[in-house]
Amino acid sequence: MNPIEDQRATTASLEDSEIAESRGRPAFVERRSRERRASRQLPASVLTPPLPPPAPHMDDYRPIVGQAMLDSLRFLANELKGKTIKMVNSTAVGGGVAEMLNRLVPLLSELEVATHWDVITGGNDFFEVTKAFHNALHGSPYELTKAAQDIFLMYNEQNRERMKFEEELVVIHDPQPLALIRSRAQTASHWVWRCHIDLSNPDPKVWEFLRPFVEQYDAAIFSSQSFARALPIPQYLFYPCIDPLSEKNKELTDAEVQQVCDDFGIDRSRPIVTQVSRFDRLKDPVGVVQAYKLAKKYVDCQLVLAGGGATDDPEGAVVLQEVKDAAGNDPDIIILDLPPWCAFQINAIQRASTMIIQKSLKEGFGLTVTEALWKGKPTIAGAVGGIPNQIIHKLTGVLVHSVEGCAYQIRYLLTHPEFARTIGINGREHVKENFLMTTNVKRWLLLYRILAQAKAQKRKAA
């Protein structure tokens, strides 16, 4: 199957000249665009994963965040010089946590706060149980059995015996290694639980099983206020972050953007409305097509739905088919089912877009929104999960609650470019202030300092 689901290849009921006339463009431009879409396979560059670029150094961020930010980071780090941090999670590759740790760990170490990263091990039975826990904590129904509890505890115990906790700050990511806190009594470390998932509506039995472990930590960290639980320990807010130097977010030249658009048959001379997301019902790609169709009655634009998940996920394939059915024969809907390593191409498509949509019905934090805002794009997004932390309605983007609302905002932004530009600028500043990797580094340094101060005060009081 050609992953570029080009609707125009199968239809083209109007002659190029008629289409061109209706759009006020020369016919040859229209013809070339159509031919490009009809004939183009995925370019060879995206068929195999590219080599990962070298990890950036702290000084590489100076042009983006400024010298003053680096000064603050170095001052904070200097006070912690020689201290050590251990990060523990359940996977070294794949997933947002591993991606974030891959950047965070070297940057902290470069600041001379030596940071070690350990990954817990476990059999398939362990990861089946923890995946079920993960879903249950997100609210899916689950029957917690004694066997599942035993498997969870047994693998945590095995890892606890294998691992050493000699660092001053131990950070446990997500529920899988949660029970490592049993080692706390043998250490003088600060222990922190970094929860990356939404605990606002957990399965009560699973939460009651895990809660006693959580309560033994010095602090818990959540990605949004709304994801937290009532706990007797301090809870901090660490927003997830993007790396402005990654393939997904680095600056691109206009030629690079143009090349990707040419490869995928995206016409940059007309407005481009884009949603980047897996083909997943919770991202409501069909709703995006419906909103585009409503808006298209009033304004000219193309819709790009760029994502993945349709080849390795049976449900993704079903959703992709639903999207194609909803798109029908519209030649201006470009559906791209991309492999997971197409970060550069996604970056280029986002940068070529006139606006970005993330019309999720349910969402974690929504890093695709962060990416769009960072590129200064006016962004329309569903008011769910962590998205309202990023989009302050009408100031850093617009929030919508329905297909109709989304359609209206597409029309409004396309016909009010000055407003669109303003929220785009504000959105980028919001990301710069709150959601960049450097801010994340700063939060860890601040947390260490604050925990150490609290412990010193407690000792003094005692």
Place this chain on the structure above:
Amino acid sequence: MPEPTHPPLRKPSRPFYFNTSESLLRIGRQKASNLSELLDALHTCPEDSVFQHTFRTLQEHHFIREGFSNDFGHWSLFACNEPALAEQLASVDVREFTAIEGLRRRMLEIIDQFLQSHPRSGARAAYEPFYFCASDLVVLPTRFVADTLKGFLDGLNQVPVHSIHHHFIEARLRLHRMTNDFSQWLEQEKGLTQAADAIERIDIYTNTMEGVRLQIARIIAESMN
């Protein structure tokens, strides 16, 4: 035409140390799902929560010029759809307060009066809850220290924008006086009373924090001339 006369600039007895502040956001225990709950929670929440949702929110959204002055006003509009209340809350200028308790009382008065005149609004569910948070603050030095006006201007132009917020807005709570660190230093150490007053009059609610920085710099540059 006679040359305008300026008072001779004093040599300062103490230099101006540009500091900045960074904060970590702590999630509070209280939340409000309607305006009555907001009123109750605002009565009992710790001072650092009031500080977070008023003073700090200005820093966190320093790049926005319009429509965002404190979290209570913003929530009243976008989650409760109460524009009249939102306008009143948003019009509270944090710089009129040198202590958090006074600011808390003012916010409570506004919400209380609104709910008395709009009793049905109190229990109406908000679109999304208001989560009370607080900040753990850490003050950091910058590389800039000034003992001349030129040095002061250089520092002002290069410090992080958080430093402007720290010295210009949060200073009131530290000084317990209706002034700011910049005006105080210019007046006490340089005798520039007019410039100090002009800086104090800058409207922070119709400017971004970068805009505030530019206005302060312009006032100082004029004093130097």
